[in-house]
Amino acid sequence: MHGPVRLDRDVEALVLDPSYRGTEVEAAACRLPCPLEWHPGFRLAVSELRRYPDYRGQECVDLGTKIAIDGYLNSRMIGAAALTGDHDEQALKRVWHYVARFGPLPPGG
Known part of the structure; x- marks a missing residue:
């Protein structure tokens, strides 16, 4: 453009x-x-996140576990973590990769 x-x-x-x-x-x-x-949404259980440390690295698994609420991660949680300024933006982006790759909700779910 x-x-x-x-x-x-x-x-x-x-x-x-x-x-x-x-x-x-x-x-x-x-x-x-x-x-x-x-869109249908993305939601990833921490238990599922922990199954894939080799996808983006153990550091991302640890960060995702830290920012999860009630054992789950979604877009809003990652956005809230970004707004704090306490986390590396690239690390949060890699956490998002986990959520997008392993956490799509089924239609209607």
């Missing part, structure tokens, strides 16, 4: 993870001049 992107003209839809339903992120998205859609 060359030039500015206009949400009202250039964006078909903003697609959010369902972990952001009912949050400030959803409220902000609803104010944008493009449609809001939801």
